[in-house]
Structures are given as C-alpha cells and as structure tokens.
Amino acid sequence: MIRLPLVLMFSALLFSAGVYGVLARRNAIMVLMAIELMLNAVNVNLVAFSALLQQMTGQVFALFVIAVAAAEVGIGLAIVILLFRTRESINVDEVNLLKW
Amino acid sequence: MSAQEYAFVVLAVIGGLSAIAVVTSTNVVHAALYLVVTLLSVGGVYLLLGAEFVAWVQILIYVGAIVILFLFGLMLTKAPIGRDTLDNQQRWLGAIIGVGVFAGLVFLIQDAFPMQDAQAFEPARGTTDVVGEAIFRNYVLPFEAVSFLLLAALIGAIVLARKDDSS
Numbered sequence: 019m020i021r022l023p024l025v026l027m028f029s030a031l032l033f034s035a036g037v038y039g040v041l042a043r044r045n046a047i048m049v050l051m052a053i054e055l056m057l058n059a060v061n062v063n064l065v066a067f068s069a070l071l072q073q074m075t076g077q078v079f080a081l082f083v084i085a086v087a088a089a090e091v092g093i094g095l096a097i098v099i100l101l102f103r104t105r106e107s108i109n110v111d112e113v114n115l116l117k118w
Numbered sequence: 119m120s121a122q123e124y125a126f127v128v129l130a131v132i133g134g135l136s137a138i139a140v141v142t143s144t145n146v147v148h149a150a151l152y153l154v155v156t157l158l159s160v161g162g163v164y165l166l167l168g169a170e171f172v173a174w175v176q177i178l179i180y181v182g183a184i185v186i187l188f189l190f191g192l193m194l195t196k197a198p199i200g201r202d203t204l205d206n207q208q209r210w211l212g213a214i215i216g217v218g219v220f221a222g223l224v225f226l227i228q229d230a231f232p233m234q235d236a237q238a239f240e241p242a243r244g245t246t247d248v249v250g251e252a253i254f255r256n257y258v259l260p261f262e263a264v265s266f267l268l269l270a271a272l273i274g275a276i277v278l279a280r281k282d283d284s285s
Contacts, residue, residue: 019120019238020166023231028130028163030223032137032156038216039141042209045198047191048146051153054184055137058160061172069167069242074252077172077244081253084172084179085264089271091184095191096278102195111206 025066033059046098046108050091057087120238126166133159144201150188157181168241171249 032055039052061080068076102108136155143149157180164173198204253261 019240020123020126021233021236021238023227023233023236024123024126024130025163025167026227026231027224028126028134030220030227031130031134032160033223034216034220035134035137035141037219038212041212041215042141042205044206045146045204047188047195048141048149048204051149051188052141054153054180055140055156058157058180061176062160062163065164065167065169065172065242065244068169068244070239072240072242074242074244074248075256077169077242077249078252078257080169080172081175081249082260082264084175085268088179088184089268091187092271092275093278095187096275098191099194099279106196108195109203 022066022070025062029059029062029066032056032062044109044111046101046110047095049110050094050098054087054091057083122166122241123238126163129159129162129166133163144204145199146192146204147189150185150192153188154181154185157185164244166241167244169244171244171246173244 036052036054036056036059039055040049043049043052061083064076064080064083066076068074068080098108101113105113133156136152136159139152140149140156143152157176161173161176161181164170164176
C-alpha cells in the first residue's frame with residue numbers, strides 16, 4: 019500500500035539527476051548514462067499508474083521503453099566508438115563538425 | 119505507513135542517492151557501478167508495485183546487458199578521471215536547472231496528487247501471463263514495431279562500429 023506521490027517524487031528525483039547529467043557531463047558515455055536515468059524515471063511513473071489504475075497498459079509500455087533504451091544504447095555506443103576511432107576523444111563539446 | 123511503504127522509502131533513498139552519485143562521480147567506472155545500484159533499486163520498486171515481469175526484465179536487460187555494454191564502451195575508449203575532464207564549464211548552470219526541474223515537478227505533483235488525501239493503492243497483478251496476454255492480445259502491432267526497431271538498431275550498430283576494410 020504505497021502512496022502515489024512518494025513514487026512520483028522518486029521518479030522526479032531520478033529525472034532531475036538525469037537532466038543535470040546530460041547538461042553537465044562532457045564524456046559521451048556519461049551523457050548516455052544520464053539518459054538511461056531519465057528513461058528509468060518515465061518507467062517508474064508508467065508502472066505506478068498501471069498499479070493505480072489496475073490496467074496493464076503502463077507495464078506493457080514500460081517494457082517497450084526498456085526495448086527502445088536497449089536499442090538506443092547499442093547505437094549510441096557504436097557512434098561513440100566510431101568517434102573515438104576518428105577523433106581520439108569522446109568529449110561532446112569537441113565534436114562540432116555539424117555545428118552551424 | 120505500511121511495511122511496503124517503509125521498504126519503498128528505503129529503496130527510493132538508496133536509488134536517489136546513487137542516481138546523484140552517477141551524475142557527480144569523478145570516475146567513470148564508479149559511475150557505471152552506481153548506475154547498477156540505481157537500476158537494482160528501481161527493479162525493487164517495480165517488485166513492490168506488483169510489476170513482477172517488468173522487474174525481472176529490468177534486472178536482466180538493464181543490469182545484465184546495458185551496464186555491461188557501458189563497461190565495454192568505457193574499456194574501448196579512454197576513460198579519463200577528474201572533474202575537469204568529465205564535466206564541462208556550465209555545470210553550475212546545469213545544477214541550477216536540475217534543481218529547478220525537481221522543484222517544479224514536486225510542486226506539480228503536490229498540486230495534482232496532494233499527500234494528505236492520497237489513497238494507498240493495491241499492487242498491480244503484473245505476472246508473466248497477465249503481461250503476455252496484454253501484449254499479444256492488445257499490443258501486437260507495437261510489439262512488432264519494437265522488434266523491427268531492435269533489428270534495425272542491431273544492424274546499424276554493426277555497420278557503424280565495424281572496421282572499414284575497403285579504405
């Protein structure tokens with residue numbers, strides 16, 4: 019019997035930690051980790067409302083979000099490794115080839 | 119407060135503190151290990167909310183696969199140590215924005231679901247057969263779309279990361 023606002027605040031804390039990580043980190047892998055934190059915050063909300071409404075939709079979409087996160091990390095790390103191979107550095111503020 | 123709520127608060131404090139450690143740690147490998155703690159406590163929260171299947175998927179996919187991928191990525195690239203090489207110059211602005219987002223979200227949650235008249239809810243029945251029935255009865259098309267996305271991501275990752283032999 020958990021009260022809903024507590025779960026939502028836990029999710030808000032995870033999300034704001036992720037926002038800070040995306041904004042403050044230079045290392046591309048650390049930025050990806052912060053994105054994972056934000057995706058987890060969304061999943062906690064989906065599962066909490068699924069339990070509140072006694073419907074399965076939230077849990078199904080949490081599973082879809084986990085699958086999309088796995089795909090995103092795979093592609094992201096491939097890009098990071100390619101970047102390291104060509105630039106010898108994975109700092110996101112040094113990658114400005116496409117910057118206008 | 120019920121026993122479940124005490125367990126949830128303990129898990130939430132552990133998960134929240136290690137989430138903050140993930141984004142503030144000065145060692146990339148330590149950050150990845152703090153990420154494991156956060157993901158495990160989120161999995162525990164799913165178990166407390168009754169979402170059994172999602173909890174085990176969380177532990178298998180996130181802790182078992184994604185964190186291992188991160189550690190491989192850290193091994194294949196140079197992993198510098200220290201705050202100046204890991205964080206950029208705007209981190210104080212980032213901290214202000216992060217705290218602002220948290221304060222705004224807490225305000226919105228208090229506004230929409232006030233703590234004093236929050237009803238405690240029953241855990242969901244998230245066993246494998248219930249989730250499987252929901253996926254394969256109502257969400258077959260999104261499921262196929264997600265599997266196609268995973269296939270595309272797999273091929274894309276291989277194409278991106280392999281060595282180019284022609285040049």
